[in-house]
Amino acid sequence: MPIIPLRPNDRIQLKKPHPCGNHVFLVLRIGSDVRIVCEGCKRDMTVDRVKLEKSIKKVLPLDEQG
Numbered sequence: 089m090p091i092i093p094l095r096p097n098d099r100i101q102l103k104k105p106h107p108c109g110n111h112v113f114l115v116l117r118i119g120s121d122v123r124i125v126c127e128g129c130k131r132d133m134t135v136d137r138v139k140l141e142k143s144i145k146k147v148l149p150l151d152e153q154g
């Protein structure tokens with residue numbers, strides 16, 4: 089599986105929704121862990137990068153942002 093290039097401010101759709109029902113998360117910070125914030129309830133969390141990459145369904149294109 090190719091490495092997904094993530095950058096801060098990318099919006100990602102995860103396979104598993106957040107408990108609030110939302111699927112889309114905003115990337116805040118990238119490192120060995122990635123900090124993301126749920127767009128539904130605005131809660132942020134820190135996820136292991138490898139685990140996060142496995143749970144990404146897709147990275148939303150820039151023209152879907154805004």
Ligand SMILES: [Zn+2]
Binds near residue numbers: 108127
């Ligand atoms: Zn949420």
